Structures are given as structure tokens and as C-alpha cells.
Amino acid sequence: MGVFYMGRIKNTEKNIKYGYISILITTVLSFISRSVFVKILGTDYLGANGLFTNILNVLSFAELGIGVAMNFSLYKPVAYGDREETKSLMHLYKKAYRIIAIIVAVLGIALLPFLRYIIKDAGKIAHDELVIYYLIFLFNTSTSYLVSYKFSLTNAEQKNYIQTNIQTVGTVFTYTIQIVVLIVTKNYLFYLISNSFVQLFQKIYSSYYMNKRYPILLEKDFAPLNEEKKAPIIKNIKALILHKIGDISVHQTDNILISTFISLSVVGIISNYNLVMLGVSQFINIIFNSVTSSFGNLIATEGIEKQYKTFKTYRYIGFWIYGFSAIAFYILLTPFISLWLGSDKTVDDVVIALIITNYYFMGHRIVINNFKTAAGLFDADKFVAIAQAVVNLVVSVIMVKQIGLAGIYVGTVLQGLVSTAIRPRLVYNRVFNMSSKEYYIDSIRFICVLLVPMVILKILKTYVFYASTWSNFIILTLLTAVLPNLFIMVTTRHRNEYKQIQSIILSKVKWR
Numbered sequence: 001m002g003v004f005y006m007g008r009i010k011n012t013e014k015n016i017k018y019g020y021i022s023i024l025i026t027t028v029l030s031f032i033s034r035s036v037f038v039k040i041l042g043t044d045y046l047g048a049n050g051l052f053t054n055i056l057n058v059l060s061f062a063e064l065g066i067g068v069a070m071n072f073s074l075y076k077p078v079a080y081g082d083r084e085e086t087k088s089l090m091h092l093y094k095k096a097y098r099i100i101a102i103i104v105a106v107l108g109i110a111l112l113p114f115l116r117y118i119i120k121d122a123g124k125i126a127h128d129e130l131v132i133y134y135l136i137f138l139f140n141t142s143t144s145y146l147v148s149y150k151f152s153l154t155n156a157e158q159k160n161y162i163q164t165n166i167q168t169v170g171t172v173f174t175y176t177i178q179i180v181v182l183i184v185t186k187n188y189l190f191y192l193i194s195n196s197f198v199q200l201f202q203k204i205y206s207s208y209y210m211n212k213r214y215p216i217l218l219e220k221d222f223a224p225l226n227e228e229k230k231a232p233i234i235k236n237i238k239a240l241i242l243h244k245i246g247d248i249s250v251h252q253t254d255n256i257l258i259s260t261f262i263s264l265s266v267v268g269i270i271s272n273y274n275l276v277m278l279g280v281s282q283f284i285n286i287i288f289n290s291v292t293s294s295f296g297n298l299i300a301t302e303g304i305e306k307q308y309k310t311f312k313t314y315r316y317i318g319f320w321i322y323g324f325s326a327i328a329f330y331i332l333l334t335p336f337i338s339l340w341l342g343s344d345k346t347v348d349d350v351v352i353a354l355i356i357t358n359y360y361f362m363g364h365r366i367v368i369n370n371f372k373t374a375a376g377l378f379d380a381d382k383f384v385a386i387a388q389a390v391v392n393l394v395v396s397v398i399m400v401k402q403i404g405l406a407g408i409y410v411g412t413v414l415q416g417l418v419s420t421a422i423r424p425r426l427v428y429n430r431v432f433n434m435s436s437k438e439y440y441i442d443s444i445r446f447i448c449v450l451l452v453p454m455v456i457l458k459i460l461k462t463y464v465f466y467a468s469t470w471s472n473f474i475i476l477t478l479l480t481a482v483l484p485n486l487f488i489m490v491t492t493r494h495r496n497e498y499k500q501i502q503s504i505i506l507s508k509v510k511w512r
Contacts, residue, residue: 018161022168027279029175046268052137074156087216101145108138136192150210170202316497322363323450330356354409361416388415453484
């Protein structure tokens with residue numbers, strides 16, 4: 001077990017390190033690219049960019065959760081070096097993803113006649129142009145399935161950093177070429193084509209690299225999985241079909257609803273907020289996403305007591321980091337957008353409050369969801385995702401007609417509360433064999449801790465630092481960096497999780 005433990009720690013550290021390098025590079029380049037994009041092409045094209053990304057993410061329902069089910073199935077054979085079962089799983093995976101690529105392409109083309117109904121107001125962009133742009137997005141998405149499945153091997157080995165590094169190099173080339181193309185041609189079509197060429201080269205290289213690293217991907221002498229091995233995979237896939245449909249309906253429909261009921265330019269404005277939040281939250285998510293495969297290894301090789309202790313520590317880290325970042329976003333996001341792109345590129349404070357509320361609850365759930373995925377609990381809550389989808393779409397459509405943009409995010413927040421209420425009970429009962437009462441009590445405590453510094457900062461922002469100037473923004477940023485973290489530290493320092501993290505940090509400092 002010690003070998004598994006040391007391997008988990010080492011690989012997790014690498015995943016986090018290279019993840020941070022990737023996100024730092026990506027964030028800087030994305031901000032430069034977005035600034036050039038908005039200045040040269042405007043918010044209509046920015047809206048088209050965000051809309052088509054969401055539409056094709058919706059089409060990814062054709063994947064039906066196969067990737068998650070296969071990744072879970074690979075944890076044990078990879079951990080114990082079962083070469084034959086690993087090979088059989090990968091060949092099954094390859095066949096499935098080729099079919100998925102075809103389905104996505106066909107469904108994407110079938111959607112073409114409906115584009116004019118999805119886009120309410122395209123501004124200066126002609127419909128024929130939108131069709132061409134959409135087809136380029138479709139090509140990029142459908143071809144990605146021909147390669148992405150191979151990285152399930154590196155993920156099962158807890159070496160996510162390999163995929164991260166390849167993507168980072170591709171991202172650098174993509175953004176650099178796109179910025180140059182925009183400045184020289186001022187043409188959105190050339191901007192998209194340059195991206196497609198870089199992505200295509202990256203896919204070809206990735207496929208070659210993975211074949212060299214894992215020769216079993218090319219071996220033809222594999223034994224098809226027997227019915228006993230297939231049964232749990234098929235069961236998980238059936239459950240994940242509902243999860244996939246639900247997740248897409250929840251997370252990939254906001255831009256489509258905004259475009260349909262409001263306008264394409266508003267999609268562009270919201271995408272600026274999303275860009276900033278994504279740039280920051282990626283730094284946070286890497287801490288948690290990098291350990292999902294390690295959770296899978298932990299569950300496959302360790303006892304419940306060890307699993308629960310690890311879960312509680314990561315959950316506390318999640319509360320602190322996501323809680324602090326939620327406060328920072330709520331206080332600083334709109335002033336930053338106003339200073340960066342202009343006050344005409346901002347939205348109402350109510351909309352921001354709803355977006356940030358949803359962000360916090362998503363972060364609040366991330367450790368629960370990662371543990372659930374690592375434990376392979378897909379069937380038990382398969383209808384929760386459908387309930388979320390129904391709540392999101394019904395409430396969003398009704399409310400957008402009543403109160404506009406904010407109404408879409410009312411639906412988004414309410415659907416998230418469905419998962420927040422149900423899934424912890426499932427994980428506690430099925431994984432830890434205990435009551436989930438403590439989880440819900442802690443959730444309320446955490447929210448109360450966060451509300452105090454948030455209210456203080458909101459008052460300061462409204463009555464003291466209300467002017468949109470860089471000096472006010474810098475002062476507000478410093479206050480936001482200090483006050484919430486200090487308050488969290490003082491009010492939670494008695495917790496075992498805090499003491500454990502403190503001892504780990506101190507031991508590393510002393511060792512150095």
C-alpha cells in the first residue's frame with residue numbers, strides 16, 4: 001500500500017505543478033487574445049464564438065458518459081498491471097469513440113437548418129457566415145474524439161500532466177497564431193481556420209505520441225471482454241447516459257438561451273465574465289481535478305477510514321478556496337470588466353450575484369462529485385441529473401420572460417441546489433457507510449463564515465470605493481485578499497482539517 005500512496009502523492013504533485021504552468025500560460029494568452037478580439041471584431045463575433053462552443057458541447061451528449069465509465073474501469077487493471085484487461089478495455093474504448101465521432105458529425109450537420117432559430121439577433125453577421133463558422137467548430141469537435149480516448153491510460157496512471165503538457169504547447173501555438181492572424185487580416189474566418197490547423201496538427205502528434213508510449217494501443221491480439229467484465233461497464237454507461245444528458249442541459253445551455261431569448265451580443269458580454277472566472281477558477285480546479293484519478297486509486301487500494309479522512313481534508317480546502325474566490329469574484333469582477341473593456345460591457349449586480357452563487361455551490365460540490373466518480377457511483381443518482389435538467393430549463397425559460405437575463409441564472413442556481421441536497425447523502429451512505437448529517441451542518445457553518453467578510457466588503461465597495469478607478473480597484477483587491485482569508489483562519493482554526501493542513505505545511509517548510 002505504501003507504493004500506491006507514494007505514487008499517488010508524486011503524481012498528484014506533478015499534475016498540480018504542470019496544471020498550474022498550463023493555466024498560467026493559457027490565462028495570460030487568453031486575456032491578450034480576448035482584448036485583441038474585442039477591439040478588432042466586437043461582441044457579435046465574440047457571442048458567436050461562445051454560442052457555437054455551447055452548441056457543440058450539447059452535441060457531446062453522444063459520448064453518453066462512456067469516457068467516465070471507461071476511466072473508472074481502467075483504475076484497477078492499470079494499478080495492478082493487468083496488461084490483457086487494459087488492452088481489451090482500450091480497444092473497446094477505441095471502437096466506441098469512432099462511433100461517437102460519426103454521431104456528433106451527423107447530428108451537427110442535422111442541426112444546421114435550426115441555427116436561424118437559435119440565434120435571435122446576430123447583429124452584423126450574415127446567416128451564411130454563421131453556417132461556415134459553425135461547420136469549422138463542428139470539424140474541430142468531431143475529430144477530437146478520434147484521439148482523446150487514448151489519454152484515459154495516462155489518467156488511469158494518475159499522470160494527467162502528460163495530456164496537460166501537450167495541450168499547453170498546442171494552446172501557445174493556437175493563441176499566438178490567432179493573435180497574429182487577427183491583427184494582420186482582421187477576419188474571423190481566418191481566425192477560425194488558423195485554430196483548426198493547429199488543433200489538427202496537435203491531434204496527429206498526440207496520437208503518434210500515445211502510440212509510442214503505449215504500444216498496446218496498436219496491438220491487434222486482444223481478447224474481447226467477457227460478459228462478467230462488460231456487465232458493470234454497461235450498467236455504468238446506462239446510468240451515465242442520464243448523467244450526461246442532465247449535465248449538458250445544466251451546464252451547456254445558458255448561452256443558447258441567452259442567444260434565443262435576448263441577443264448574440266449579450267452572449268459576448270457574458271463570455272467576458274466567464275473568461276475571467278475561468279482563468280482564475282482553472283488555477284483552483286487543478287488542485288481538485290488533478291486528484292480524481294488518485295481518489296480512484298485510493299478507493300481501490302485503501303480502507304474507508306483513510307478515504308474519509310482524505311475526503312474531509314479536501315472538502316475543507318475546497319470550502320476555503322472556493323469560498324474566498326467566490327467573494328473575490330462578487331466584489332471585483334464587475335469593476336475589473338469595467339476598467340478592462342468599458343462600463344458598457346458590464347451586467348447588473350443581481351446577475352453577477354446569481355452567477356457567483358452558482359459558482360460557489362459548484363465548487364462546494366466538487367470534492368463530493370470527484371469522490372463519487374472515483375468510486376464509480378453512477379447508477380444510484382442517475383435521475384438526479386435529469387431532475388436538475390428539468391428544473392434548469394423550465395425555470396430558466398419561465399423566468400427569462402419575466403425578468404430577463406437574471407431569470408436564466410435563477411434556473412441555474414436552483415438546479416444546483418438539487419444536487420447539493422441529494423448527492424452528499426449518497427456518497428456518505430455508499431462510500432463511507434455513515435450518516436451525512438455532519439456534511440450538511442458543516443455546509444451551513446461554511447456559508448455563515450463566508451457571509452460576514454462578504455457583507456463587509458460589499459458595504460466598503462458601495463459606499464467607499466464606488467468610483468471606477470484603478471486605485472480604488474487595487475485597494476479593494478488588497479482588502480479582499482486579506483479580510484476573508486483572515487476571517488476563515490480565525491473562525492476555523494480549531495478544526496482537525498485546519499490543524500492537519502497546518503502540520504503538513506510546517507513540516508515541508510522545516511524540511512526545506
